[in-house]
Amino acid sequence: MLSLTQVPSPARTARIAVSALFFSAGLCFSSWASRIPAIQQKLQLSEAGLGMVLLSLPMGLMLSLPVSGFVVARYGSRRTVVIACLLYAFLLPFLGVVSFVWQLVMVLFLFGFAGNLLNISMNTQAVNVEDEYGRSIMASFHGVWSVAGFSGAAIGMLMLSFSASPFLHFCIITALVWSIVFVAYKYLQVKDIHSGSNTPVFAKPDSTLLKLGLIAFCCMVCEGTMFDWSGIYFIKEVQAPQSLTTLGYVAFMTTMAGGRFAGDWLSVKLGKKNMIRISGLLIAGGLMLAVALPYIVPATIGFLITGMGVSSVVPLVYSAAGRSGKIASGVALAAVSTIGYLGFLFGPPAIGLIAQALSLRWSFTLIAFLGLGTTLLAGFSRIEK
The missing domain is CATH 1.20.1250.20 (MFS general substrate transporter like domains)
Structure with missing residues (x-):
């Protein structure tokens, strides 16, 4: 190193x-x-x-x-x-x-x-x-x-x-x-790694890339939900005053940004696989705190924890995909991104349907379990420690 x-x-x-x-x-x-x-x-x-x-x-x-x-x-x-x-x-x-x-x-x-x-x-x-x-x-x-x-x-x-x-x-x-x-x-770098003549441009994503894509999917469902629904959650469930309706979103964005700058150092200390496992636990724990105690202080703390959990998952997954070596880096990243962005795009509308049928708190509970899925999938994925 x-x-x-x-x-x-x-x-x-x-x-x-x-x-x-x-x-x-x-x-x-x-x-x-x-x-x-x-x-x-x-x-x-x-x-x-x-x-x-x-x-x-x-x-x-x-x-x-x-x-x-x-x-x-x-x-x-x-x-x-x-x-x-x-x-x-x-x-x-x-x-x-x-x-x-x-x-x-x-x-x-x-x-x-x-x-x-x-x-x-x-x-x-x-x-x-x-x-x-x-x-x-x-x-x-x-x-x-x-x-x-x-x-x-x-x-x-x-x-x-x-x-x-x-x-x-x-x-x-x-x-x-x-x-x-x-x-x-x-x-900028002139030559991409894993771009030699023996590296296929087109190839079916293997199980390793599929698992990385599913980890990205779980995380990006959580991320998309926080972008689109955190303010509404504070209005309807937390019943925050008008001046504080964006507090949850700001809390989430702040720790997500800060966590990304600390994420590299932590992943070196803890290992990438352990880092993703811990991140999934933080996502699940933060959301469940906001669900169990839908009040301004605990919900804000919950969203702060969720932001920390979300922060490093996708960067670490992209890093693992780009360095897989089985197909060209750009193709591997595109394959993982395709699966991940499906969660980012279609997760929030699904949350709305669940919220309409049950409640927004039930929707956030489901997202907490998807966050936990990040931890479980990391255990079965080939990610360097």
Whole structure:
């Protein structure tokens, strides 16, 4: 294992460059999210109408998954990540200038497609850098993405205070991201690991990748539920006052971001498999605390614990998938992402159906058991200790 002083200087530089790409990706997405209400008002969309329109983004994401794996394996992650990041940022201003619903649907589809191409290629770059380091650093890259989420939300609030239009706001973000890409490009890893001529570009995911995908599925159901339902849980079950309805979401996001920066150090100390096992227990324990004691203080503590549990699972799974060596890294990441994103996309709607039939507390109880599934699946998976 390499110490920090033993890490080659090009690897450290590459880590900064890849981190900059993760920041750019998070900044683009959070900038779009911060202006959704303004775009909804401009197009006079109802909540139901907006929900249907927003489905076009995950549809583009899902359809891009097999394409992304092939493109990264065929052309390399360095070339792909640059084109994808430039395209992702380029599409952003079009979201701010749309005048009709069909235009928003079309651009969101392309935005989701480009976003996932960026996701697979930059995670492949992250796997390359991690291989150079010889130790776990994947979680810190995802932590940078989370920090970018906070930054994008803050910039969005600033733009609103100056009454800047979404188009102007997005143009500024695009210019910033393009500048980052042009600086970072030459420091990226040229060659992907497991990309030799003997590594197949197309192959059926084996049981190892399937189990990793199921771990990601369980975790991303939990993550998606917290994104979409934490505020509603605080309103309906915790019955928090209006000023505290977002407290649970903020608590979850804070520990999820912070946990990603601590996750690499902890995974080295505890081992990746043990880290995922503990994370599943934290997810289950945090959610059950919020279910058993639906009051402001214990529910907030529960969401804080859940955020810690969620924080490192997906980065560790991506790291294990990208380093599997049986198929090209980009293809392995795309395979695991496909299974994982199914949980992220379809989990929250399922929670709504269960909540309508029973209650939101029963829904969160089910999610707690899925969190526990992360622990159980890790025990049967081939993840380096």
